[in-house]
Amino acid sequence: MDKSEQIIEAAAELIALNGLQASPVSMVAKHACCGAGTIYRYFDTxxxxxxxxxxxxxxxxxxxxxxxxxxxxxxxxxxxxxxxxxxxxxxxxxxxxxxxxxxxxxxxxxxxxxxxxxxxxxxxxxxxxxxxxxxxxxxxxxxxxxxxxxxxxxxxxxxxxxxxxxxxxxxxxxxxxxxxxxxxxxxxx
Amino acid sequence: MDKSEQIIEAAAELIALNGLQASPVSMVAKHACCGAGTIYRYFDTxxxxxxxxxxxxxxxxxxxxxxxxxxxxxxxxxxxxxxxxxxxxxxxxxxxxxxxxxxxxxxxxxxxxxxxxxxxxxxxxxxxxxxxxxxxxxxxxxxxxxxxxxxxxxxxxxxxxxxxxxxxxxxxxxxxxxxxxxxxxxxxx
DNA sequence: TAAAACAGAATGAACGTTCATTCCGGTTAA
DNA sequence: TTAACCGGAATGAACGTTCATTCTGTTTTA
The missing domain is CATH 1.10.357.10 (Tetracycline Repressor, domain 2)
Structure with a gap:
């Protein structure tokens, strides 16, 4: 799977489960199996x-x-x-x-x-x-x-x-x- | 007006206007004309x-x-x-x-x-x-x-x-x- | 080997909460 | 009557935490 797809997928999963506010970037990164910094290669914010x-x-x-x-x-x-x-x-x-x-x-x-x-x-x-x-x-x-x-x-x-x-x-x-x-x-x- | 009423009123006004997340306790305090700490005399959290x-x-x-x-x-x-x-x-x-x-x-x-x-x-x-x-x-x-x-x-x-x-x-x-x-x-x- | 991609530690801002101190009205002592 | 004292209400600076974002050194790719 494309890396950015993977990140979007992890974010979707976490947000659906815990809500937006309880889904920090660091946690999205963990679930997407990448570092927090990597997310910022694909999304500015x-x-x-x-x-x-x-x-x-x-x-x-x-x-x-x-x-x-x-x-x-x-x-x-x-x-x-x-x-x-x-x-x-x-x-x-x-x-x-x-x-x-x-x-x-x-x-x-x-x-x-x-x-x-x-x-x-x-x-x-x-x-x-x-x-x-x-x-x-x-x-x-x-x-x-x-x-x-x-x-x-x-x-x-x-x-x-x-x-x-x-x-x-x-x-x-x-x-x-x-x-x-x-x-x-x-x-x- | 009772002080705790005043705090509730200020919080209601701010939350209606800006949303919960954009209404920090410090701002509620300012609008209720009291210190941030005072709010915690009336509400634990x-x-x-x-x-x-x-x-x-x-x-x-x-x-x-x-x-x-x-x-x-x-x-x-x-x-x-x-x-x-x-x-x-x-x-x-x-x-x-x-x-x-x-x-x-x-x-x-x-x-x-x-x-x-x-x-x-x-x-x-x-x-x-x-x-x-x-x-x-x-x-x-x-x-x-x-x-x-x-x-x-x-x-x-x-x-x-x-x-x-x-x-x-x-x-x-x-x-x-x-x-x-x-x-x-x-x-x- | 140069460049792009990556990871995660570092950074700084924002926020909820705490606490040492101040303020103030009432009570006591002289 | 005045002055000293007292208790608790109020204050806001300081603290610790959380989080988005950036930085830096490393790994992968071409």
Missing amino acids: KEELVEAVYLQLMQRITRATLAGDDPSGDIRSRLSNMWLNLFRYLSDNPRDAALIDQLSVAPAICELKQRMAENELQSGVHSLFEEGRQQGLIKDLPNEVLGIYVYGGISTLVRLAHKVPGLKENTITDDMVLGLCWDAIRIHH | KEELVEAVYLQLMQRITRATLAGDDPSGDIRSRLSNMWLNLFRYLSDNPRDAALIDQLSVAPAICELKQRMAENELQSGVHSLFEEGRQQGLIKDLPNEVLGIYVYGGISTLVRLAHKVPGLKENTITDDMVLGLCWDAIRIHH
């Missing part, structure tokens, strides 16, 4: 390393969420497909679920988000919201609000399922996830 | 001070949310009343809204939450959920999931309204808040 971890994470999540999307399908099934993809990916990859929890509140990442233009995932989902609104299917609310109702619910479900063992298999079904997401934002006749 | 800030915050939020609750009313109007109370309180008190964002992700507070039994606010809302489920009004899902759909949505609305000026007055209405909360969790016939 710790902040840059954390950004790299975040960007890779978002790539994985985006790829997983958009998998199998059929642009010719109807809105509802496209959205359903994405939500289930996301739900399953986070359920199957608890490390990435923990990582995004940790990173999305880190000041460095908040800044990064604001610097970046809308990302691929967000813009894809938002344009679907737009279409849905035009078809009279979806509430006329800001995309950010709709997005939060979808993502917030999913991430909470995943966290719960992980905390309460046995909950996932018995209670939290795909239908439930879809029902929550969809009922919250759709127009009810 | 910084962590204890932060816990005190959090507990006071939750008291304010609980009081505001439960205001005017009529236990003899029907479920829907009781929940509606609480959600509007909470929405308005956070809208009118952006400092407390920021504070809860900052604190709810702090490791010290996460631990505190787990140590504490269910708080007054949570248990009140959860028992309403329970009643609603028995009446066939509300989805048969874990209370935590329902709770997140309600609180998560409200807090996001408040954050958005605060970020985009003019949004609050024009777009985000009480009806919208109620619609989102209610549609997400109710059973649709």
